[in-house]
Amino acid sequence: MACPFCGLQLKTDKFIQREEKRNKIRKECSIVRGGTAVSAQTVDISDKGVGVMMMNSTISFAPDETVKVTINDLQVDAKVAWFVRLDDLITRAGLKFHQA
Secondary structure, three states: OOOOOOEEEEOOOOOOOOOOEEEHHHHHHHHEEEEEEEEEEEEEEEOOOEEEEEOOOOOOOOOOOOOEEEEEEEEEEHHHHHHHHEOOOOOEEEEOOOOO
């Protein structure tokens, strides 16, 4: 949030969750944790992370947990930023890419 008078950027967890622009891209992907792979679909993606949606998945992820994400031929390590079960069928997660 920017001050309307001086332009100073204020950051709080309540108001700003993303620092960069996300592009809405739907791609099939997989998330691997401890040898178990889960099918997912990207919702949006940026240089620093990806939002994913999983259908009919019983797996849960914990914040700060490390996973491997594969989108097409690209495999990257990521950290779970957040996880929410929307209903009995749909779960969503935000994954932050590990920076080299």
